[in-house]
Amino acid sequence: MATAHATRVQIVLERKTSIKVESQTIESVLDQLEKQLNIKFVYSPSLIGADRRVTLQLADKPLTQVLNELLAPRKIQYEVRNNSIVLSQAKSAAAVPVSGRVTQANGEGIPGVTVVVKGTNQGTNTDADGRFTINVPEGSTLVFSNVGYAKQEVAITGATSTLAVSLREDQQALTEVVVVGYGTQERQNVTGAVASVSGRAIAAQPVTDGAQALQGRAAGVTVTQNSGAPGGSGGTTIRVRGITSSGNNSPLYVVDGFPLPASANGDGTEINTINPNDIETIDVLKDASSTAIYGLRAANGVVIITTKRGKAGTANLSFDGYVGQQRVWREIPLLNAQQFATLNNDARTAGGLALIPKYANPASLETGTNWLDAIFRPARIQNYAVSATGGSEKARYAISGGFFQQDGTIINSDFKRFTIRANGDVNLSKKFRIGNTLALTHQEDHPLNNNNNEFSGIIQLALQAPPTAPVYNADGSFYEFSAADNYGEENPVTGALRPILKTNTNRVTTTFFAEVEPVQGLRIRSNVGADLIFTQYDNFFPSIVGSSKYPASQASLSTGSGYNPSYLIENTATYNKLFAEKHNLTVLVGQSAQQFNYSYVGAGRVGYSRNDLQVLNQGPVNSLINNNGSNGYSRLLSYFARVNYEFAGKYLFSAIGRFDGSSAFAQENAIGFFPGVSAGWRISEEDFLKDNTTVSNLKLRAGYGKVGNPLNAGTFQFLSTINSTNLNTNGVPGTAYVFGTGTQNLNTGAAPTRLNSSRLVWENNIQYNVGVDLGLFHDRVQATVDVYTRKSPNLIASVPVSTVSGTFENINQNAASSVNRGVDLAITTNNFVSSGNGFTWSTTLNFSLYRNKLESLGNGTPYFGQSSRGGNLVRYAPDTPFGSFYGYVADGLFQTADELARLNAASPTGSYQTSGTAPGDIKFRDLNGDGVINASDQAYIGNPNPSFTYGLNNTFSFKGIDLNVFLQGSQGNDVYNLNRYYTEGGLYGASNASTLTLDRWTGPNTSNFVPRAVSGDPNQNLRISSHYVENGSYMRIKLVTLGYNLPKDWFSKLAAVERIRVYVSAQNLVTFTKYKGFDPELGNQGGSFGVDRGIYPQSRTLLAGVNLGF
Amino acid sequence: MATIKHLGASLLTLGLLVGTSCTKEYLDVKPTDTVTAENFYKTQTDAIQATNAAYSQLQQNGMFNYSLWGIGDVMSDNSFLGGGGAADGIEFQQLDSYTIPTTNPLTTSHWQRAYLGIGEANQVLLHVPDITMDATIKNRCLGEAEFLRALYYFYLVRGFGDVPLVLTPAQTAAEAASVTRTPTAQVYAQIVKDLTDAITKLPTSYSGDDVGRATKWSATALLAKVYLTQGDLPNAATQARAVIASSGKSMWPNFADNFKVETENGQESLFEVQFKSGLSSYSTDGPGSVMNEFWGARFYGSPYVVSSGGYGFNIPEKDLVAGYGVGDTRRAATVFAPGDKYPDGQVQPSSPTALPGDPLCYNVRKQYVGTVSVNNWDSPLNFPVLRLSEMYLILAEAAGPTGEGVEAINKVRRRAYGLAINTPAPAVDLTAATSNFKAAVVQERRLELAFEDDRWYDLKRTGTLVATMTAQGKSIKDFNNLLPIPQSEINVNPNLTQNPGY
DSSP: OHHHHHHHHHHHHHOEEEEEEEEEEHHHHHHHHHHHHTOOEEOOHHHHTTTOEEEEEEEEEEHHHHHHHHHGGGTEEEEEETTEEEEEEOTTSOEEEEEEEEEOTTSOBOTTOEEEETTSSOEEEOOTTSEEEEEEETTOEEEEEOTTBOOEEEEOOSOEEEEEEEOOBOTTOTTOEEEOSSSEEEGGGOOSOEEEEEHHHHHTSOOSSGGGGGTTTSTTEEEEESOOOGGGTTOEEEEETSOOOSSOOOOEEEETTEEOOOOGGGOSOTTTTSOGGGEEEEEEEOSHHHHGGGGGGOTTOEEEEEEOOOOSEEEEEEEEEEEEEEEESOOOOBOOHHHHHHHHHHHHHHTTOOOOGGGSOGGGOOSOOOHHHHHBOOEEEEEEEEEEEEEOSSEEEEEEEEEEEEEOSBTTOEEEEEEEEEEEEEESSSSEEEEEEEEEEEEEEEOOTTTTOTTTOHHHHHHHSOTTSOSBOTTSSBOOOOGGGTOOSOOHHHHHHSOEEEEEEEEEEEEEEEEEOSSTTEEEEEEEEEEEEEEEEEEEEOOOTTOSSSOGGGOEEEEEEEEEEEEEEEEEEEEEEEETTTEEEEEEEEEEEEEEEEEEEEEEEEOOSOSSOOSGGGSOOSTTOEEEEEEEEEEEEEEEEEEEEEETTTEEEEEEEEEEEETTSOGGGOEEEEEEEEEEEEGGGSHHHHTOSSEEEEEEEEEEEEEEEOTTTOSSTTSOBEEOOSSOBTTBOOOOEEESSTTOEEEOOOEEOSOOOTTOOOEEEEEEEEEEEEEETTTTEEEEEEEEEEEEEEEEEEEOOOGGGSOOSOEEEEEEEEEEEEEEEEEEEEEEOOSSSSOEEEEEEEEEEEEEEEEEOTTOOOEEOOEETTEEOBEEOTTBOTTOEEEEOEEEEOOOHHHHHHHHHHSTTSOSSOTTOOTTSEEEOOTTOSSSOSGGGEEEEEOOSOSEEEEEEEEEEETTEEEEEEEEEEESOEEEEHHHHHHHGGGTSSSOOBGGGGGOOOSTTSOSSSOOOOTTOTTOTTSSBGGGEEEOOEEEEEEEEEEEEOOGGGGTTOTTOOEEEEEEEEEEEEEEEOOOSSOSOOOEETTEESEESSOOOOEEEEEEEEEEEO | OHHHHHHHHHHHHHHHHHHHHHHHHHHOOOOSSOOBGGGOSOSHHHHHHHHHHHHHGGGSTTTTTTHHHIIIIITTTTEEEETTSTTTTHHHHHHHTTOOOTTOHHHHHHHHHHHHHHHHHHHHHHHGGGSOOOHHHHHHHHHHHHHHHHHHHHHHHHHHSSBOOOOSOOSSHHHHTTOOOBOHHHHHHHHHHHHHHHHHHSOSOOOGGGTTSOOHHHHHHHHHHHHHHHTOHHHHHHHHHHHHHHSOOOOOSSGGGGGOGGGTTOTTEEEEEOOOSSSOSSOTTSSSBSHHHHHSOBTOTTTTSSTTOBOOEEEEOHHHHHHSOTTOHHHHHHEEOTTOBOTTSOBOOOOTTTSTTOTTOOEEOTTOOOOOSSSSSOBOOOEEEEEHHHHHHHHHHHHOSSHHHHHHHHHHHHHHTTOOTTSOOTTTOOOTTOSSHHHHHHHHHHHHHTTSSOHHHHHHHTTOHHHHHHHTTOOOOGGGGSOOOOHHHHHHOTTSOOOTTO
């Protein structure tokens, strides 16, 4: 039978046929021949280069001649086998050896550049010095690509060993591959709003947390470090395109395809277990037309992190290490002992109180203790990372190990992180591929006790402790404040040094995938993964011998162990095909199921008789013993699809639909549909612009989508739960009660304290986006601008319930709405380009602005967000921006008694402010004009949302020297400076004050800002008011890095070493700001932002490092 | 290859199958560590816990731990706020000066927490009858819930006048937001009904771990006080007589023994709010009592006389202190006066500058326990709600200057002067001829029950509030006989009308 078929085909070869094609692919010509002659060609399109375009005109010729004319010039040979014609690469096309070096504009070799023969899978990648060797068919084209560089193609005409390729750095290269969720797209085809940051930009910064490296690098992505606590353990706030909810606005993080569970309390610690050196790219999906692929969780943007993977070719081994020192870049100047005593005496005299004997004679005091100096220290930071990548066409690997260590700038705080990552890919056959990612992280954190707590945080204590006391007594024991100091708080140094706090975190994130390509263009992929987070807390509070404040009866231990695993299974099918030359269609369908478990066991004992055995069992069994635990889980089940259609490379269209079902909501409300559509027009591909020498790229984009944010709806919040909490928790009364004899017992009580809210669902976000991508002068200037609107029609508002219901808690309802509009702008210019080793300079500017406001609260009432000492501070009400400060309006100081008397006389109560008000006190504005200052004279006194934020990055290079200068800033944001609230407290009480109070009011016109000193603050100058609101605008030189690539001949004897780069770097080098606190950059604290409540300040870091390539 | 291809295809198929057929099942997750209303109220333990919750409000902010001493004493002629001046304790200052905004936190919390307690009692009365459990315990739970509901309503109706009478728990927010105020008489009728029924259900006493729960005599005593307040003197006398005759309670020979940790729930006690130390700090919501520190002398002495120093609130008025006759042991048990010694040896000063806000250097002693632990606002001392001596005074007032009435008040007076209560003592006894006997009884109540959160209610029910407080120099008006309905409640339920004047 086989022979008969062969004969038939042989006969077919002689059949005559006609064909006329113009600039069509070989593949389509073959298709036409198959149809005309009812024959079958068998070939690998990539091997024979079937996408090459041909022009052919033959009339009534035998098929052999047609094939000869079509295939021979393209070095394709054919043979008849079985019942088909098999095409293969002509053996005559000799493979020739090609080697060379790929460099940056400055001549520095680029490691890891992918080098492939165009139209094939054949390739290699460059070594640490940018060198490569490959055998390629003569006449083919090599394609050089690497993230962050413009792709380049070089035609190979013969063997060479000196091929020099210089890649141009290009943050937003059109050919860059963008990760869009369940797939990738080339930048030129992207129709949504996606920002990308390369791993090089991330690794170049000595950051503790990859999220921090995004700061100022991606337009529309606002990044703030929550605190300077070591290891980024305070978290990093990422806000994609502003804020649309009064609750959690955190984006979804997806690492190597695994959507990570949200961090507790929205503290932004999702990715601080990842070694920044392992990151290949971070892509941020910003608008709903692109984020809709992640549906329910996508309203606040999606941050997609892709870690490094091996490439076929030479093995690369590299080492990066740096060591440096950090210091707090600014300390608030505090009064010395004499100044403090004088202030205290003034205050007590004005308040009619007797002087404190210890302070009565300031002249007898020395300068005393500077408590900030006592708690701050220069601190070491160090990081070492080793990585090996490589592999063959069949199997590739990337293995890395890292160690990061950071001492805190406050004593007794430090952090260590160990990471190991192993990513692999194996081609089992041409059609079947498997791979994995495995990341192991071990972290040891020694945090401060009551970190950032505004009552007992170390910073607060140090700002307020009287300088008249020493840190230590003469016998070396900690000084303890007593009645003689008229001050009873903890010694700040004791507060930092006494507690022994350990938080260990172990995290395993692993995924495995298998992908099959049963027919060309169709890829079916299964992805399973797990993210296992183990956390262990051990906090011991020892006793201090001879101390009345820390007796053994109070020595305590608390320990806790949490296990939060998440499991994922995903199956997708992607089909890509070019139809009729011009219609390129990609279809994705998929399913995803994820489960999130949590469990916690905690215990504590009080009354440790000794301090050396810091374990639970050594504590006494008494009434203060406690243990607690919880566990549960929730699930997400999703189906999604995406269609990308491109016509003639000019018209782009994308549509996404995702169904997400979540177990956190009532069954009838559990499933949501999240659509996203977008379109693009590459105007620069139109004939009228195609050959324009000025405009090299012009694309218009527009998109719409609807996505969700489940973070504020909580889990099972729709249910009416039984409250059996013993004590008041977060303002909700406990239900226990005491009965019995003797010391009596607390008896558990149980009652529903919240009505059910069965209609509760996630918050929706409806987004519109319009953007333009522009490239000028062969893309030497590139700009992207996006304008967007985000509407949230069903924000969750906490709706108060009549307590006549017998319940006390507000219920969450989807009652409120908000709108947020903004602009993102990114411009990259290659100011100087040099092909050799000469001077190059490129600049990237990112600019973001947004304006948000709460439009309506529905049946909810205005509610307070963050409160602070002094009262409620952040208030949410219609027509105000999110996070706005609310309080009294300070209007200078009363200068004279007459001025005050006039106001008192005009007041219906006879007292304009308070009965104790006197000249030198803050005059608050009578907003409603009723002659009395009371609660109805409060208003919005500050907006923490910036007018705009920006990042400006300049990269220079010259003959092996590279210099990077990165500026970053925020303009027009208000900060509520609670530090000043604390340090002005010394005007009224027993605590210390800042040197600002040296300029206090002491008589008419001596000051119109710093109030008089008077014990007890009879005027309530400390009430929440605009007096403490400051302009938080700043511009800072965030990063300066100067590097030098040692000339190779300097270390030619070190045969193994290919490349040595040394560098010095400074982070937070200079900050320009009018702000008077430690640092104007303030992230999310207690659900609000822009409130400086004594946060662990950021530091200035100076470091030196080395990069080695082997 | 074929195998591999099939593997891929079957993985996908599996995935899709898992998805489509089991969506509902996969997403049907119930909370595993929270009890919901659906799976509660099933067992005897559930019933007891539900009942405990109804008590819990007593020791919290809106009732005896905070609001009630502001209303019962600071708002009366017994005391003024004191404290640090300026805005210190501003919510109490507003009560003290009768400039009470509708947003006052104390009156607001009082309303809210009383209704929370009523809600918790309503849950018991709704669900417990359906629980299969020990019949005695079930009866007790229902009786306790009725007693507590009556107690909370008694405070609400006296404080606010007409209040919504809610007897079954609201199911939705809308339902709760549509109720209207019920006439006072109807509320009182329900209180009497609940107490009358509770008396039939509650045990006469408890032992061991149940001590502190409401007894039959707690309910009877409260009923006596309710009748007295309504002016139903015969019924008040009947109930007071029943308690005196049958409760088995007797007055402590030493008045001060009513206010000691070691004699809590003692022989004179009919109902106390239970407090326990060591579990809370800086909380007005119990289980520790805040009164030790809030009423403690302000920043006096070193070491402090109470944990971390007192705040010097609730300062006794001069005429209250002067009202105690020479030899009346109640004065020393009630008030710290200059020269009085604290257990650690410190002496109450006499210099007005030594105790800010306290020109006469008086402080309340009834809830004083000293430094109990390093916790603050964490006193273990129970707070008396109903004592046997008050039953004698109710009987005296209800019976009037009869033999029975005069003997009743004299028993209380004799005990106060350290005398045998049943032996006539002409030096301290009143007689039928005592002029204005009722006023004498009310004054005796003032001296006996000072700082037990009762005085403001006595002034109100005797119609002497406005005159008395005006004489004190307070700018009080007639409308101040009622507290303002909390603005936050009117905000969520426009059907609630505000009391006139506010």
